Amino acid sequence: MKKHVILITGASSGIGKATAELLSAQGHHVYGTTRKAADPSQIPASNGSGGFISMLTMDVTSDASVASAIETILSKEGRIDVLICNAGTGIAGSIEDTTVDEAKSQFETNFFGALRVMRSLLPVMRAQGTGKIIAVSSVAGIISIPYQAHYSASKFAIEGLIEALRHEIAPFGIKACVVEPGDTKTGFTQNRVLAQKAREQTAYSERFTRSLARMEHDEQNGVPPLAVAKVIARMIKKRNPPIRVAVGFQYKAILLLKRIMPSRLTEKIVGMLYN
Ligand SMILES: NC(=O)c1ccc[n+]([C@@H]2O[C@H](COP(=O)([O-])OP(=O)(O)OC[C@H]3O[C@@H](n4cnc5c(N)ncnc54)[C@H](OP(=O)(O)O)[C@@H]3O)[C@@H](O)[C@H]2O)c1
Structure with a gap:
């Protein structure tokens, strides 16, 4: 199998970490990022098959931070074959x-x-004339979830971006796709930020609290992050990845139903689950 130089944003926990571990075990040179201080000179020894994970500091909200991490990789490797845009957070509130x-x-x-x-x-x-971009979206990037509207909207936006990007980059030999996890047991639940006002008593409090508890329960009883990592690894191997791939049979079925069911029915089901 071809060994790649891979950049994964947000590899300190959850899906990013599991993906970094899986890909390095497959022999790839994996550069993972975290906002915390990471020493770029500390590249762990090869694990035998030549793969490794090297953690770099990167805050995706900062131009300088992104540029510096990319420069570090290019100065060591001279190329980056795969980018996995995984870093993400969630905000909840009406x-x-x-x-x-x-x-x-x-x-x-x-x-x-x-x-x-x-x-x-x-x-x-x-x-390079080659490259692959894999964005970690969400099932919530196809079906919007109440009290997570801005999270859902940010993932809808990523979905739209990748759809257009694929046209623009195809002539240059670059591929792109989105991977859509459903509930996955990671640090995401604990790292979720509540909107300031959602912490107070408001007209939405009762429904919001119930909905949040449901989200948290479902995430913490979700699949392990390795399940998502395996799908990402499959997309890396694919010469022509599809635009989007959901993680797990259950979510593939839900997204198929969303395409074929009347919108009113999808809305009703989401309302029953989260409102
Ligand atoms: N868990 C789920 O149920 C689920 C479902 C669907 C989609 N997803 C998506 O999966 C992706 C990974 O989330 P996860 O579930 O693995 O959550 P997680 O365990 O909280 O991991 C989030 C990662 O993102 C990084 N990060 C957050 N803000 C960042 C920033 N400004 N700059 C750089 N890195 C940043 C964190 O790194 P540091 O804190 O170390 O900087 C961490 O490594 C996200 O895009 C999320 O939306 C998750």
């Missing part, structure tokens, strides 16, 4: 209880953060 600034901060990480890293790598991949 739309009325979430300020525009809070909504913007959600997009800063999940949408503009991914966009920033992609834009920084496109010239590199164009010059």
Whole structure:
């Protein structure tokens, strides 16, 4: 199998970490990122098949931070074959209880953060004449979830971006796709931010609290992050990855139903689950 140089944003926990571990075990050179201080000189010894994980500091909301991490990889490897835009956070709260600034901060990480890293790598991949971009979206990027509207919207935006990007980059030999996990047991639940006003008593509190408890329960009883990592690894191997791939039979079925069912029915089911 061809060994790749792979950049994974947000590899300190959850899906990013599991993906880094799986891909390094397959022999790839994996550069993972975290916002915490990481020593770029500490590249762990090869695990026998030549793969390794090296952690770099990167905050996807900062141009300088993104540029510096990419420069470090290029100075060591001279190329980056695969970008996995995985870094993400969730904000919860009703739309009325979430300020525009809070909504913007959600997009800063999940949408503009991914966009920033992609834009920084496109010239590199164009010059290479090859490359693959895999964005970690969500089932919530196809079916919007109440009280997670800005999270869902940020993932809808990523889905739209990748659809257009695929047309633009195809002539340069670059491929792109989205991977859509459903509930996955990671640090995401604990790291979720509540909108300031959602922590107070408001007209939405009762429904919001119930909905949040349901989300948290489902995530913490979700699949292990390795299940998502395996799908990402499969997309790396595919010469022509599809636009989108959901993780797990259950979510593939839900997304198929969403395509064929009347929208009213999907809305009713989401309402029963989360409202
Ligand atoms: N868990 C689920 O149920 C689920 C479902 C569907 C989709 N997803 C998506 O899967 C992706 C990974 O989430 P996860 O579930 O693995 O959650 P997680 O365990 O909380 O991991 C999130 C990762 O993102 C990084 N990160 C957060 N903000 C960042 C920023 N501004 N710059 C750089 N890195 C940042 C974190 O790194 P540091 O904190 O170390 O910087 C961490 O490594 C996200 O895009 C999420 O939306 C998750």
